[in-house]
Amino acid sequence: MRAGGAELDVLVADDHPLIRAGIRAMLAARPHWRVCAEAESGQAALHLGLALRPHLAILDYSLPGMNGLEVARRLCGEMPGIGIVIYTMHADERIVQVLLDAGARGYVLKTEDDTALLAAMDTVAVGGVHISPDVPRQALLQNAVSILTPREIEVVRRVALGETNKSIAAQLNVSLKTVDTHRTAAMRKLGLHTAVELTLFAVRNRLIEP
Numbered sequence: 512m513r514a515g516g517a518e519l520d521v522l523v524a525d526d527h528p529l530i531r532a533g534i535r536a537m538l539a540a541r542p543h544w545r546v547c548a549e550a551e552s553g554q555a556a557l558h559l560g561l562a563l564r565p566h567l568a569i570l571d572y573s574l575p576g577m578n579g580l581e582v583a584r585r586l587c588g589e590m591p592g593i594g595i596v597i598y599t600m601h602a603d604e605r606i607v608q609v610l611l612d613a614g615a616r617g618y619v620l621k622t623e624d625d626t627a628l629l630a631a632m633d634t635v636a637v638g639g640v641h642i643s644p645d646v647p648r649q650a651l652l653q654n655a656v657s658i659l660t661p662r663e664i665e666v667v668r669r670v671a672l673g674e675t676n677k678s679i680a681a682q683l684n685v686s687l688k689t690v691d692t693h694r695t696a697a698m699r700k701l702g703l704h705t706a707v708e709l710t711l712f713a714v715r716n717r718l719i720e721p
Contacts, residue, residue: 520547520565524556553577572599587614594635617641639700663697671713
């Protein structure tokens, strides 16, 4: 995914014109983000996505004709690098799990403010995962190991075991900065903020024994 000052194209798909207009207005304040296309149905979203190959797609889950899940699955199948953010009214953990399996990396509720959608887009644009805090996080935790690199997994495992960054660097024969980079990247991808949260993640995903 492109980030920083690079141009970033966004497809917006929602059957409500006011929602599309709101997202378009919100992104207008970002000079390097551009709504390259809008769609009001699942079929149109799929067609435009395959034709224009945007960096990000914001999809309503309940699109008419073909829902957001099927659009996400088809787009991710054809374009593995695309970032999919689902924008929906449904705070349903089961839907989140299926969408993650299909390749979506963002799940934002329409009851949240604009900053939540922007935060999700920022995270997904750099390869991370953003799930609304109003949705149970177990769905994310069950699927999240697959988005970490082997070295990130190893660093997470060692942090969860109580090792310091200095100790991890010595054992892996890498620099302290490298360990910090892997640790920071893993926490960003998982949406975690503390070593305690990282330890709980490791236990739940059987990276360490409780």
